[in-house]
Amino acid sequence: MILYGASLSPFVRKVGAILGEKGLDFEHKPVAPGADDPEFKQCSPFGKIPGFRDGDYCLADSSAITHYLEAKHPGTAMIPADAEARGKVLWFEEVADTVLVPPMGAIFWNRVVARLMGTEPDEAAAVNAEENTLPPVLAYLESQLADGRDYLVGDSLTLADIAVASPFKNLEYGRANIDWGAYPKLRAFVDRILARDSFARMLEADMAMIGAVA
Ligand SMILES: N[C@@H](CCC(=O)N[C@@H](CS)C(=O)NCC(=O)O)C(=O)O
Numbered sequence: 329m330i331l332y333g334a335s336l337s338p339f340v341r342k343v344g345a346i347l348g349e350k351g352l353d354f355e356h357k358p359v360a361p362g363a364d365d366p367e368f369k370q371c372s373p374f375g376k377i378p379g380f381r382d383g384d385y386c387l388a389d390s391s392a393i394t395h396y397l398e399a400k401h402p403g404t405a406m407i408p409a410d411a412e413a414r415g416k417v418l419w420f421e422e423v424a425d426t427v428l429v430p431p432m433g434a435i436f437w438n439r440v441v442a443r444l445m446g447t448e449p450d451e452a453a454a455v456n457a458e459e460n461t462l463p464p465v466l467a468y469l470e471s472q473l474a475d476g477r478d479y480l481v482g483d484s485l486t487l488a489d490i491a492v493a494s495p496f497k498n499l500e501y502g503r504a505n506i507d508w509g510a511y512p513k514l515r516a517f518v519d520r521i522l523a524r525d526s527f528a529r530m531l532e533a534d535m536a537m538i539g540a541v542a
Pocket of ligand 1: 337338339361362374375376377378388389390391425
């Protein structure tokens with residue numbers, strides 16, 4: 329199996345961690361979005377990362393890839409069979425994709441990617457995300473952990489935890505100004521999930537890129 333895409337993408341990191349949780353061997357090709365690599369383009373026709381290949385089978389989109397992996401390698405389940413739990417897992421994945429990643433992107437893009445690419449950062453956009461769009465998401469996630477649970481859904485790790493924790497690494501890289509005192513349960517949750525062995529390979533790959541501009 330081949331995972332295409334720079335690990336700095338929260339979506340690539342998510343798939344890398346899912347592969348890690350399932351104990352699956354894979355090759356990582358850290359291409360940039362839009363890369364002119366024919367094998368990557370075959371798997372990701374619109375150039376988005378991640379792309380994925382399993383022999384002749386090609387796929388893109390972290391959710392699609394995760395569902396494929398779950399069906400093909402059901403051991404160490406990441407998506408529960410129970411209807412209510414499954415619905416909640418997909419809800420949290422959507423929260424990560426649609427309301428957490430956009431403010432994260434404004435911070436990470438303008439504080440990290442702009443430096444990597446030598447483009448002019450928009451610091452006001454990063455500050456707006458920190459002050460306005462990110463806090464309600466953090467407050468919501470804190471409320472979902474308020475009863476002291478270890479995982480967002482049920483009592484074991486799911487895709488929900490991996491999907492929600494992954495973008496927080498980008499917030500850290502972007503030195504996001506977050507009042508963590510207001511979100512103690514979320515802070516502990518994020519630290520615990522990102523410290524799992526399954527994230528180690530992607531986080532090492534991150535360092536190889538971030539270190540270049542540090
Ligand atoms: N919903 C997609 C999102 C993928 C995505 O937007 N990836 C970004 C990098 S974090 C990308 O490739 N952006 C380039 C573009 O949109 O052209 C997924 O879950 O994989």
